[in-house]
Amino acid sequence: QKEVEQNSGPLSVPEGAIASLNCTYSDRGSQSFFWYRQYSGKSPELIMFIYSNGDKEDGRFTAQLNKASQYVSLLIRDSQPSDSATYLCAVREGGYQKVTFGTGTKLQVIP
Amino acid sequence: DGGITQSPKYLFRKEGQNVTLSCEQNLNHDAMYWYRQDPGQGLRLIYYSQIVNDFQKGDIAEGYSVSREKKESFPLTVTSAQKNPTAFYLCASSIRGQYNEQFFGPGTRLTVL
Numbered sequence: 001q002k003e004v005e006q007n008s009g010p011l012s013v014p015e016g017a018i019a020s021l022n023c024t025y026s027d028r029g030s031q032s033f034f035w036y037r038q039y040s041g042k043s044p045e046l047i048m049f050i051y052s053n054g055d056k057e058d059g060r061f062t063a064q065l066n067k068a069s070q071y072v073s074l075l076i077r078d079s080q081p082s083d084s085a086t087y088l089c090a091v092r093e094g095g096y097q098k099v100t101f102g103t104g105t106k107l108q109v110i111p
Numbered sequence: 112d113g114g115i116t117q118s119p120k121y122l123f124r125k126e127g128q129n130v131t132l133s134c135e136q137n138l139n140h141d142a143m144y145w146y147r148q149d150p151g152q153g154l155r156l157i158y159y160s161q162i163v164n165d166f167q168k169g170d171i172a173e174g175y176s177v178s179r180e181k182k183e184s185f186p187l188t189v190t191s192a193q194k195n196p197t198a199f200y201l202c203a204s205s206i207r208g209q210y211n212e213q214f215f216g217p218g219t220r221l222t223v224l
Contacts, residue, residue: 008151032210043201043215044154051210088153092211097142097161098169099213103153 002027004091006102014110019076021105023089026070032092033065033072037085038104044088048074079109114138115216117202122221124189124196132187132219134202143185144203144213147171154201160185161207189221197223 003026013019021035032051036044050056050063050072062075072091076083086104093100115136124130134143142161146154156169160179174193179185185204189196199220203213 004153034212036215043218046212046214049210049212090213097159097205097207097211098156099211101146101153101155103151 002091002093002100004089004100004102006087006089006105008103009106010108011105012108012110013079015079015081017079019079019083019107019109021074021076021087021089021107023072023074023091023102024070025072025089025091025100027091027093028067028070030067030070030091030093032099033063034090034092034099035061035063035072035074036088036090036101037083038088039085076107079107081109081111083107084109115202115204115214117200117216117219119219120217122219124221124223126223127191129188129190130221132189132200132202132221134185134187134216135183136185136202136204136216137183138204138214139182140204140214141182141207142205142211143179144205145169145175145177145185145187146201146203148199148201157187196221 035048038044048063060077064073088104089102118133144159145157158177160166176188202216205213
């Protein structure tokens with residue numbers, strides 16, 4: 001059973017701080033990695049994807065991938081109360097269309 | 112506007128009834144997916160389809176059925192055989208291929224009375 005692990009949280013950070021969300025995965029053959037944001041009662045929204053080792057930046061968001069350690073993270077700079085949500089990590093195996101989701105980390109940004 | 116629509120938003124069902132959840136997309140995506148989400152849990156894959164007239168079981172297909180007669184549509188039927196159907200159901204679509212970013216519809220919240 002391929003697994004994607006996330007700390008459920010809640011992770012509380014003050015407004016303006018950096019929030020760091022982490023995810024580990026079990027399948028070494030995984031090739032594509034995604035971060036989704038899900039507000040309570042709403043559907044997930046794709047915010048970042050990364051395929052290669054290293055960092056990928058998009059505005060206040062940075063995704064980091066380390067395939068050797070089977071670890072992917074999401075950094076949110078200058079956190080805002082509107083960033084308060086559950087963040088889902090998702091991993092796609094190589095050669096397959098299926099994606100495995102973690103259970104999500106709940107982020108709370110305190111004004 | 113391009114996107115994915117799901118209907119209805121809320122659905123109530125009596126035990127023993129089959130219900131069908133609608134999912135339509137106008138993104139010209141080949142692949143479509145159905146997930147189930149329970150409180151405090153991640154998304155679990157029910158069925159997925161990569162092309163018209165073809166679909167595969169996901170991790171929790173028992174008690175569910177699907178069809179893919181058109182590229183734009185991927186309806187999900189929750190049958191009376193599904194023991195715990197109360198959940199939030201999410202439909203997603205993506206292009207086929209290596210990168211496979213999935214985009215989600217707004218979801219249908221099913222409650223069995």
